[in-house]
Ligand SMILES: Nc1ncnc2c1ncn2[C@@H]1O[C@H](COP(=O)(O)OP(=O)(O)OP(=O)(O)O)[C@@H](O)[C@H]1O
């Protein structure tokens with residue numbers, strides 16, 4: 001009995017599916033508005049790079065999408081579900097489907113790295129302890145941490161190791177969307193390139209959607225399918241790196257054509 | 270999933286979800302693969318992934334682990350018909366062994382004895398650390414007094430506001446209540462001997478010599494000591510203290526001295542307020558419950574106590590402040606990286622401070638008895 005391999009699903013020619021839809025979102029602290037009516041779409045299976053100057057509100061938007069920072073106005077839908085209207089139970093189900101790497105790692109300081117990775121598994125899954133140990137170690141391996149890091153506490157890790165351990169925790173449940181807040185900051189260039197490669201591989205194999213806040217031009221060039229730029233509380237441009245390079249927004253010009261960018265950019269033809 | 274055995278070998282057909290969503294089912298199925306393969310008795314095994322609709326790293330790991338285990342058992346295993354993505358995933362999550370160090374064994378008795386020894390040693394180390402910390406503080410204080418501009422009056426004022434002024438209501442209230450209770454009990458018990466009026470002596474001496482300073486110290490240990498430990502501890506956790514040090518600032522001088530001096534000022538002030546509140550509580554109860562009019566109460570009080578009664582209580586306050594401050598700062602600096610250790614150290618700070626306050630009070634009682642003051 002021979003069985004043909006299943007034909008991969010035909011690629012629909014229609015509009016790509018939107019997994020995160022942000023419409024007219026306003027977020028402020030006191031008098032000061034950080035996001036002023038922001039719109040953003042993230043498509044399924046893409047790596048979206050999110051750039052913007054320091055303090056423009058990239059982390060704030062990420063937190064707003066995750067439902068951590070209240071917004072004054074606007075709608076945020078994840079997988080087509082409005083996060084404000086979800087009942088608690090569905091909200092929990094939704095939270096299983098995303099993994100978050102916070103800017104500072106946010107590892108639980110009282111737990112070892114291994115326990116940190118296993119915490120979401122323990123909460124959400126019914127699998128044996130043995131498998132949980134193996135999966136956690138596998139995740140450690142995937143993010144490039146040595147096995148002896150498993151028993152360490154976060155305070156005993158270096159900055160780069162914290163990033164990796166936090167990524168391993170974000171990947172614990174094999175999420176569909178991965179939120180990364182400056183994943184490669186604090187990594188050495190080789191480590192950063194490996195990190196990018198890892199994210200690219202995971203995205204290809206798991207069909208991950210990656211929302212990545214970054215300042216790292218290398219990451220933008222090497223793995224981002226699309227880039228969105230934030231300035232003055234709004235998205236000022238979205239598109240591929242070529243499209244953004246061609247943009248004449250002053251901040252984008254300074255960003256992509258500045259001193260450091262010129263050394264990386266492909267030579268102009 | 271299903272399997273079929275033919276002369277050529279065993280074919281295992283996997284189907285459905287191989288993702289964490291189906292965690293338990295997937296794990297059981299992986300066990301089935303291994304069992305089915307083992308039954309086939311060393312022939313060729315084909316694991317067919319054609320029916321797998323979704324695969325994640327966990328599923329890939331389980332499949333590859335099953336493959337590896339069957340191979341080890343001597344079978345020839347092949348994984349076939351994986352879609353392109355699944356093949357990459359299987360490669361990413363390929364089997365590897367994670368041998369972990371075996372846990373340290375030992376007889377329970379030995380471990381138990383070792384623990385007792387450790388506890389004793391740590392108590393000893395506590396004492397040494399406390400004394401050496403006190404020495405450091407004295408050294409820092411001498412340095413600071415030699416140049417008074419380094420005493421940081423703003424910081425001290427700020428802490429006095431926090432430690433004394435904001436603690437005033439609660440200190441006044443509990444001492445007032447305790448004054449009332451002592452008065453009520455004193456009048457009630459002494460009236461059986463017809464000596465209700467002596468309740469005033471009881472209140473005066475007990476409150477001024479012991480209760481006010483003790484209650485204030487315990488309250489401050491709980492309220493301020495814990496705050497100091499938590500504050501210094503979280504600064505330690507976030508390397509803020511190291512940041513001070515590399516900037517050429519002495520944490521002892523910047524953080525510890527202002528708090529300690531503020532405590533040394535605050536606790537005597539609070540003790541004085543506590544004295545007044547407790548006496549006032551006694552006066553009110555004596556008046557309402559014991560029928561002792563305020564004039565009589567005050568007259569008896571003047572007879573019963575002298576300046577020394579008042580001073581005995583007040584003299585103890587700075588020493589209590591020193592004990593609380595040194596313990597709180599020391600425990601704060603002992604915090605390690607984790608939030609858990611912060612909590613442990615705060616608890617230790619409060620418990621040790623209250624314990625030491627009572628011990629010091631006992632020592633003072635013996636001292637004053639010896640000099641008949
Ligand atoms: N909890 C808060 N309260 C008040 N203001 C806040 C709060 N969180 C953020 N902000 C303000 O919002 C603005 C955006 O902050 P955000 O952390 O999003 O910056 P960012 O774009 O992530 O910068 P970076 O690239 O440095 O991480 C900043 O001006 C910050 O001061």
Ligand SMILES: [Mg+2]
Pocket residue numbers: 058059060103181
């Ligand atoms: Mg940020």
